[in-house]
Amino acid sequence: MTALTRGVDFVLRLVITSAFAVLVVCVVWQVFSRYVLESPSTVTDEMARFLFIWVALLGGAYTLGQRRHLAIDLLPVVTTGKARFAVNAGIIGAIALFAGLIMIYGGLGLVSRTLETGQVSPALRIPMGFIYVAIPFSGICILYYCLTFFADLVRDGRGPNEQLEPPAPGRPLT
Template identity: 30%
Template sequence: MAHVERQPLNEADRQSAPSRVAGLAMNGLHTLLGLALLLVVGINFVNAVSRYLLGVSPLGADELMVYIVIWVVMVAAVLSLIMRSHINVNLLPIYTSGRTRHLLHVIHDAAAVLACGYATYASWLFIGRISRLGVTSMGLGVPMTVPHAALLAGFAGLTVAGAFMLVRDVIALVRNAPHTRMAP
């Protein structure tokens, strides 16, 4: 039998299976979001060409682009919060370490849960109101609950992600665990 030399584990091998699955899911979502934005660019191109060269305006093209972008932004917001890659002013956490950094993350997570939880509740109430009215879009006739559901889904996702991160960061604060950074 041939001797097989053992190679040291690289970073990908050290990750747990759920971490690899989560990473693959996030990469898949990023790809899907990118394709959705390319679809918006394509719709915009077709809209411009048909409007200015052919004199025909496609019905609902502008609405469709806006609805897709709203959904993309809300899904991307959830991913950004999970990966902590959102736009923020992190001057203070950069210069802190240990429990202080964990405490700052806990405060950030708690603020995100409170703000996004309130926005989720407000979105739920608003969708209930427009649903009862039966409001539809002017061009496509889409029930307005569909684009507004993006806000509900996004803020609910942000609330759940923030709550998960809050629990994780409270545990890290109590244990004084080393800091980890997710790769985009």
């Protein structure tokens, strides 16, 4: 694992755990203010929604990078040799294509359009483009991980669903 990949992993873990911690506080406060104070907070409701978007998108990118994403690996398991290489390269290519076209290209278009129109969130009054930045940012992370997966595939034949070494029984994945 390269220093750059460790850095990307660290930044994603830091952002995800921080956002998730704030998300939990927002939801707890929302429940408390709604049922105990009988005056629900609109700010924490909106903040929790936006943080959930960030946690979900960045969590998906991080999970992909850790090779723990949900996958149907029927073809890579039943093929061998050049066919297995081609299947794994196709999988990586499909993920990269989606990340590049939909998440990065489309996401940047969405961000620029919402910033140009001046759309702001109702309660927090922050530009919605800042919320939507999660889409291209996670797309960039996914694309980076796809590049590392392809390098692993070329170097040692390891596909995007294959861990470096399988964990021992009872030992959690690292």
